[in-house]
């Protein structure tokens with residue numbers, strides 16, 4: 001167990017970083033604000049002004065280690081994560097701190113497994129990539145649906161958004177990540193077909209029937225690492241992709257006292273093993289805001305010892321997935337979950 005309640009938030013100046021700092025404070029932890037720009041760190045909201053700050057870039061390992069020193073965990077909210085994840089995770093591991101990030105980028109998760117698993121095990125700390133809306137939430141829902149099992153013949157993940165107001169970080173990350181996306185076919189990681197398969201998905205309310213396209217995120221890499229899945233297909237509806245591809249679409253605007261936008265989401269997961277099909281849907285509001293309770297729940301569990309082992313671990317591997325989802329639903333009020341064993345018709 002880690003002795004400290006200090007959590008270094010890298011990218012604390014960003015849209016997601018601010019939600020994470022608020023959530024850490026709500027959970028009784030002590031955020032340390034970190035980022036590359038002294039000017040932007042000086043301009044944090046007045047409610048964060050009394051918190052410790054560390055100005056440091058990701059290109060100097062010694063300074064990064066100094067910045068992390070004294071923290072029990074690091075939460076990396078600075079994307080593109082292709083530029084920040086490995087150096088920051090390395091500094092965390094070298095300093096004996098746990099590390100979590102919110103990456104949706106598949107190559108980042110692969111790099112963390114490749115470069116940090118051995119060092120993290122040796123240091124007795126855990127590196128959890130993709131503890132976020134994209135990636136982690138699907139990983140947790142699939143893990144929980146398997147109910148202690150690790151094998152599925154087929155998994156489908158359908159993310160549905162009514163709108164997408166992207167942040168600058170989302171746009172920069174999309175432009176930076178040009179890697180071929182991976183899916184699971186025949187039990188192995190495989191390049192997504194081109195053009196990507198499309199179909200209609202019947203989401204639960206409020207989205208209903210939507211055109212979707214196969215668009216896998218970091219959940220493919222995390223799921224492949226800790227579960228034995230024959231076929232994994234991840235879809236996103238096309239309406240929010242039109243928002244994303246329109247350069248005139250504005251960023252998210254706060255519409256409630258928590259700073260959340262009005263955006264609504266559904267993450268629909270269908271898991272089939274033999275003749276047994278289970279469907280679980282998580283609904284909620286604002287994909288950036290909901291990332292904060294997800295990653296902070298991870299930080300809380302890493303700090304209080306409610307995690308398994310050490311090394312690089314997927315969200316559903318490091319934590320009790322059902323317990324994390326229950327906390328997000330009942331205590332944080334971040335998502336609503338509906339489960340069904342019949343496997344309703346979803347795709348055509």
Ligand SMILES: NC(=O)c1ccc[n+]([C@@H]2O[C@H](COP(=O)([O-])OP(=O)(O)OC[C@H]3O[C@@H](n4cnc5c(N)ncnc54)[C@H](OP(=O)(O)O)[C@@H]3O)[C@@H](O)[C@H]2O)c1
Pocket residue numbers: 010011012013014015016017035036037040057058077078079080081083084102103104130132133134135167168169170173287288291
């Ligand atoms: N998986 C998910 O569901 C999920 C959810 C939310 C966010 N994200 C990802 O998280 C990232 C941040 O999103 P956001 O909405 O918070 O964007 P944002 O508001 O634009 O903030 C981006 C943050 O990253 C920092 N940053 C970017 N590149 C950096 C670099 N090379 N070195 C140091 N700091 C760097 C920025 O620092 P400056 O202030 O100095 O520019 C800023 O703090 C994006 O990659 C986004 O896709 C993923």
